[in-house]
Amino acid sequence: MKAVKIQPGKTVGVEEAPLPTLRESQILVKIAAVAINPTDWKHVEHGFGGGPGSTVGCDLAGTVEKAGPHSRFAPGDRVASIVQGCVASDPTSGAFAEYAAVDEHAAFKLPADMSFEDAASLPVALVTTGLAFHDLGIPATLEPVRRGEPILVYGGATSVSQAFIQFAKALGFEVITTASERNREYLTKLGADHIIDYHDTDKCIAGIKAALNGRELKLAHDGISEGDSFRIVFSSVTPGPDTRVTLVLYLPASDVPSGITATTPNGTLALGRAVDYAGMHFPASPELAKAHAEFTLLGEKAIANGVVKPQEIKKLPGGLDGIKDALALLKEGGGSRAKLVLTIS
Known part of the structure; x- marks a missing residue:
């Protein structure tokens, strides 16, 4: 698959990468759209988390390709989720790629009438x-x-x-x-x-x-x-x-x-694993992972009922090749109110 990786010199580039290996209670998602967050360019420029070779990105939406026998998800389900980008110990972890390993408790199903681009604006929020x-x-x-x-x-x-x-x-x-x-x-x-x-x-x-x-x-x-x-x-x-x-x-x-x-x-602690960020170590928090799992189900219900709506989005061109320019645009203040999103597939 292709993925956006941190490069030497505080920049990013598209590389060939292996498919992510699924942990227990993870699903494989084919990514259709991603959104850009301030933490993405800060990871690249300031070296937070992983360095060169790490996959960038946190917000994604797409289609389930593979799920375990006891999962509440099935292949073909339309979902959105947060993932942890720029992980030194797992260079395949990140949203800006063609596929991602997604923690089941962090993923939520999408209404049939919601676009992947709109959905990608929601997970980190x-x-x-x-x-x-x-x-x-x-x-x-x-x-x-x-x-x-x-x-x-x-x-x-x-x-x-x-x-x-x-x-x-x-x-x-x-x-x-x-x-x-x-x-x-x-x-x-x-x-x-x-x-x-x-x-x-x-x-x-x-x-x-x-x-x-x-x-x-x-x-x-x-x-x-x-x-x-x-x-x-x-x-x-x-x-x-x-x-x-x-x-x-x-x-x-x-x-x-x-x-x-x-x-x-710290949103990445919601995934249930320890996090090293900006020179600080945060131990895994089962309490926060449980709280996030409960709120994800609540969010799925709120979105389905129209209680919570996606924010305005601004679609940018280029797919994975457009991520570099999108990060620069957000850094320069180009994402006021509207979330910057890109279609991947």
């Missing part, structure tokens, strides 16, 4: 949302069990935040989010109740406080985790033993104000 809900103590359900409770989603137009908003609304949360004015109508359709412009930090904090109208804010998700986002989020929540914030980038514990518990969900 779903796994990160699911792990964020786990860290925030939010139950994996589509019932309105948190009706009227405020929650802050900073950076509402990001891929993860779009999924987060839709799930939060299904649970009954009153969603306060931040975004540019041009994204107001779009995020309103996703279910956001209050949309605050983030460009002026002090005005943004004041806008969030106004939306709270004197209520305490105990839960927040920072979908940017850079620059002024920390100040805005930490200034908006009410410190206390039950106050929790999830981030998408790591922040030293010493930088987190007292009275706030801040965690960074």
